[in-house]
Amino acid sequence: MNLDQARFFMVEQQIRPWDVLDPKVLDLLMDTPRHLYVAETQQKLAYSDIELPIGEGQVMMAPKVEGKILQAIDIQENDSVLEIGTGSGYLTALMATFAKEVTTVEIYKTLQEAAKERLKDFDNINFHIGDASEDWADNREYDVIVLTGAVAQIPPAFLSKLRIGGRLAVIHGQSPAMSADVLTRISERQYQTESLFETDIAYLVNSAKSSTFTF
Numbered sequence: 001m002n003l004d005q006a007r008f009f010m011v012e013q014q015i016r017p018w019d020v021l022d023p024k025v026l027d028l029l030m031d032t033p034r035h036l037y038v039a040e041t042q043q044k045l046a047y048s049d050i051e052l053p054i055g056e057g058q059v060m061m062a063p064k065v066e067g068k069i070l071q072a073i074d075i076q077e078n079d080s081v082l083e084i085g086t087g088s089g090y091l092t093a094l095m096a097t098f099a100k101e102v103t104t105v106e107i108y109k110t111l112q113e114a115a116k117e118r119l120k121d122f123d124n125i126n127f128h129i130g131d132a133s134e135d136w137a138d139n140r141e142y143d144v145i146v147l148t149g150a151v152a153q154i155p156p157a158f159l160s161k162l163r164i165g166g167r168l169a170v171i172h173g174q175s176p177a178m179s180a181d182v183l184t185r186i187s188e189r190q191y192q193t194e195s196l197f198e199t200d201i202a203y204l205v206n207s208a209k210s211s212t213f214t215f
Helices: 003-018 023-031 040-045 063-073 090-098 109-118 156-160
Strands: 052-055 058-060 080-084 101-106 125-129 142-147 162-174 177-185 191-199
Touching: 003 023, 003 040, 003 063, 023 063, 023 090, 040 052, 052 109, 063 090, 063 142, 063 162, 063 177, 063 191, 080 090, 090 101, 090 142, 101 109, 109 125, 156 162
Parallel strands: 080 101, 080 142, 101 125, 142 162
Antiparallel strands: 052 058, 162 177, 177 191
């Protein structure tokens, strides 16, 4: 199987038709070998339009979902990013290529260790182990926050951690009709919502009963 050709087809037949048209995003997806972020036995499936199991009952999001989110959060070179759920490390790599720094939190040490090995060439990624399903209490603010699994309700702590102009990418709601949104903080108490698509993905561990927040 020609994996370079498979990556080309992933971008042209899955991601671009989902209105992911930002040239820098498309170029990055083309230049990043997704098959290096999965087990060797799964490399032939790395560019398929599916969620791939990565261990510990977790999965990688489908490529078109990752591309759509990456375009919507519009990471700039001076941005600091918080990722909740390192997973395979693939989305971490994409964001770290654009951002000044990425702080990524994973609940499973086995997944983090594998991701660390895959991401060893990056010097702008900070790895942490812990349960960040409702908050990551590091007393920091971020330009971008991405939750890589679903939540029942949007955790208020993550909205509070956004700088003015900061973006939160979150998939929330109840199966089978969840909404993928990007919320931008436009003032101390106001957030603007952009709805990206409807989907149905697994919840972050311990996130199915998050508290509600009105904005």
